[in-house]
Amino acid sequence: MRATGRGPAQARDTHAAxxxxxGRPAEADADTMNFAGQHKELGRAEAIAADAPTVEPxxxxxxxxxxxxxxxxxxxxxxxxxxxxxxxSLFVLWRLVETVTWGELHAAFTAATPxxxxxxxxxxxxxxxxxxxxxxxxxxxxxxxxxxxxxALASFTSYAVSFTLGFPLLTAGTIRYxxxxxxxxxxxxxxALTVIAGFTFWLGMGVVLGLSLIAEAGQLAGLxxxxxxxxxxxxxxxLLSVVAYLxxxxxxxxxxxxKSWRLELPGASVSLSQMVVGxxxxxxxxxxxxxxxxxxxxxxxxxxxxxxxxxxxxGIASNAPGGLGVFEATILLALSSLPRDQVLGSLLxxxxxxxxxxxxxxxxxxxxxxxxKRVRRRxxxx
Numbered sequence: 001m002r003a004t005g006r007g008p009a010q011a012r013d014t015h016a017a018x019x020x021x022x023g024r025p026a027e028a029d030a031d032t033m034n035f036a037g038q039h040k041e042l043g044r045a046e047a048i049a050a051d052a053p054t055v056e057p058x059x060x061x062x063x064x065x066x067x068x069x070x071x072x073x074x075x076x077x078x079x080x081x082x083x084x085x086x087x088x089s090l091f092v093l094w095r096l097v098e099t100v101t102w103g104e105l106h107a108a109f110t111a112a113t114p115x116x117x118x119x120x121x122x123x124x125x126x127x128x129x130x131x132x133x134x135x136x137x138x139x140x141x142x143x144x145x146x147x148x149x150x151x152a153l154a155s156f157t158s159y160a161v162s163f164t165l166g167f168p169l170l171t172a173g174t175i176r177y178x179x180x181x182x183x184x185x186x187x188x189x190x191x192a193l194t195v196i197a198g199f200t201f202w203l204g205m206g207v208v209l210g211l212s213l214i215a216e217a218g219q220l221a222g223l224x225x226x227x228x229x230x231x232x233x234x235x236x237x238x239l240l241s242v243v244a245y246l247x248x249x250x251x252x253x254x255x256x257x258x259k260s261w262r263l264e265l266p267g268a269s270v271s272l273s274q275m276v277v278g279x280x281x282x283x284x285x286x287x288x289x290x291x292x293x294x295x296x297x298x299x300x301x302x303x304x305x306x307x308x309x310x311x312x313x314x315g316i317a318s319n320a321p322g323g324l325g326v327f328e329a330t331i332l333l334a335l336s337s338l339p340r341d342q343v344l345g346s347l348l349x350x351x352x353x354x355x356x357x358x359x360x361x362x363x364x365x366x367x368x369x370x371x372x373k374r375v376r377r378r379x380x381x382x
Contacts, residue, residue, distance in 0.1 A: 111342070112292060112349055119291040120353045127284035128358060131159050133277040138196035141266045146183050153365060154179040160362035163322050164355050169194075175366070182373070192263050195256075203242060203271065204278015205309055210238035212306035219303045223334045224310070246271055282309065289331075289350040294342040299335070307334040322355055 112120075132148075135155040139146055154176050162172035176190050185193075213220065213235025217228045224231075248254060250268040257263075266274065286308040290301055299307075311330035315323015328347050335343050 107341070107345075111294075111345065116291055117349075117353070120288050120349070121357075123284045123288040123291065124354050124358065127281050127288065127354070128156055128159070130277050130281035130284060131155055134197040134200045134281075135193060137200060137266075137270060137274055137277065138193040141196055141264075141270050142189060142192060144185065144189065146180070146185075150179065150183060153369065156358070157362040157366050160355075160358040164359040166320065166322065179369070188261070191261075195263060196266065199266065199271075200274040200278045201281070202278070203245070203275040204280070204282050205313070206238045206242040207275055207279055208282045208305055209309045209313075210235040210242070212302050212309070213238070216300065216303040216306060219300070220306055223299075223303070223307065223337075242275070246275075282312075285312075285354065288354050289346065292346040292349050292353070293335075294338055294346065297338065307331065310334075322351075 132152040132155040135151045136148065139151060157179075158172035158175040161175060162168040165171050173190070173194060176194065177187060180190050180193075181187075213231045217231040217235070220226070220231050221228045246268060249265050249271055253267070254265045255262055256265065283305060286305045287301070289308065290304050293299075293304075307330070311327045311334070312323060314330055315327040318326040320326055328344070331347060332340065332343055
């Protein structure tokens with residue numbers, strides 16, 4: 001939810017903004033993680049080119065005088081919208097759970113069987129495995145060779161920490177910079193990697209949302225208080241958006257430019273791989289919560305996936321860490337036919353399995369990585 005919520009043709013243009021750096025890998029910040037400094041370095045990458053500004057033939061030079069864009073002028077609207085979504089969701093969540101007693105919640109929380117917990121952790125592992133593919137595909141697009149063990153470490157720890165603490169540009173960006181900089185990646189390349197990984201997430205979300213809304217339009221209409229035609233229309237629009245994007249990047253090389261920073265978008269082959277990886281990640285994450293729901297749940301998995309995706313998207317829009325509060329309120333509303341205390345217990349277990357446990361593991365892995373790096377540095381020094 002991620003936000004939570006996740007996401008993830010090789011570059012051939014001679015003007016590509018992201019190139020493989022030659023030479024020995026740069027060392028990460030000496031003897032310290034220096035999170036604050038690394039975040040500033042990563043933030044500056046958004047305003048510079050990968051190596052130097054490039055101007056396409058026949059393209060006028062950029063105006064040196066900065067102009068206040070419309071986006072910057074109305075940026076406060078997005079902030080207000082996020083706060084409104086978060087505040088309304090907290091109010092709805094409070095109204096939904098105010099009748100649930102601590103005794104009922106404790107009973108629901110501890111009612112999960114070992115089989116349910118085993119399946120939940122299995123799907124957690126599958127979801128995070130797909131998340132490592134987000135970075136792997138991005139590195140492939142950028143034509144950068146990094147050992148998979150490094151990619152897996154950077155991807156897993158950055159997502160596990162950002163899912164729990166929120167502020168992904170700060171948390172995930174800092175961890176990625178700390179690990180990948182030791183492999184010779186500049187801040188600009190890491191910023192490009194993050195953007196491409198985001199495309200993976202949204203391609204997967206779009207396909208899963210579209211298919212589930214169309215396939216289960218009738219049942220979802222009763223659960224979400226909408227109409228069948230509305231669900232089918234939204235689902236069709238989501239699928240058409242994904243198809244249009246795939247067609248757009250298939251016709252020729254496409255790129256995005258922010259001031260002097262230019263990024264070539266993945267072509268058709270990489271985009272299709274991103275879509276498959278994104279679908280796998282979203283379905284595995286949804287399955288984690290689905291197997292923790294109360295026994296006798298009559299809602300099919302396809303229907304539940306649509307509810308999960310809608311809840312995750314609202315959580316992302318709220319900018320709350322992991323969609324906290326917003327995600328739970330949406331799920332409780334959609335599953336109002338089930339015992340409220342049991343659903344809330346399942347949601348708490350989901351938070352533990354999908355967020356808290358990976359977060360603790362990520363911290364241990366980062367600590368071990370730092371210790372090994374210092375030991376290796378001292379050994380090479382002698």
